Amino acid sequence: MFDDRSPIYQQIAERIKNDILSGELAEDAQVMSTNQYAAFYRINPATAAKGFHQLIEEGVLYKRRGIGMFVSQGAAKALRGQRRQRFFEEVVDAMIAEARIIGISLDEVVQRIQDQKGKE
Incomplete structure (x- = not known):
């Protein structure tokens, strides 16, 4: 609840x-x-x-x-836009920052995402 x-x-x-x-x-x-x-x-x-x-x-x-x-x-469209923005800021940007810190290239991150897409 x-x-x-x-x-x-x-x-x-x-x-x-x-x-x-x-x-x-x-x-x-x-x-x-x-x-x-x-x-x-x-x-x-x-x-x-x-x-x-x-x-x-x-x-x-x-x-x-x-x-x-x-x-x-237009509520659904506006909410979807807000959630997309929040997703990129909180998840993707944070992931990229962490990848840089631990030495993972953006190419490796992209490859991993593409590999996951193939598993759908």
């Missing part, structure tokens, strides 16, 4: 983002209300609301007064 690595409201936001990226939540799809989310996961409604508010501020969700919250148009 939830872990101790980050605040619950951030984990809620990440879970909803993952549902959008996986296609489980489509653009303009209605998401559970904060109270439904809180009841389902047995958490404080204020915690759920904080996670939803973060998503609204990021433009991932939008609110229709009196109806509920929905996935924003």
Whole structure:
């Protein structure tokens, strides 16, 4: 369910983002209300609301007064772009830096990736 690595409201936001990226939540799809989310996961409604508010501020969700919250148009594309950027910064750039430190050439790294591609 939830872990101790980050605040619950951030984990809620990440879970909803993952549902959008996986296609489980489509653009303009209605998401559970904060109270439904809180009841389902047995958490404080204020915690759920904080996670939803973060998503609204990021433009991932939008609110229709009196109806509920929905996935924003273009949310999946924007999230995918953010994740790609984060992947390159946190994984690829870190891998290249470590390879340089331990004397692995970029050609060797590329070859290893290509070898893995052949195993698909």
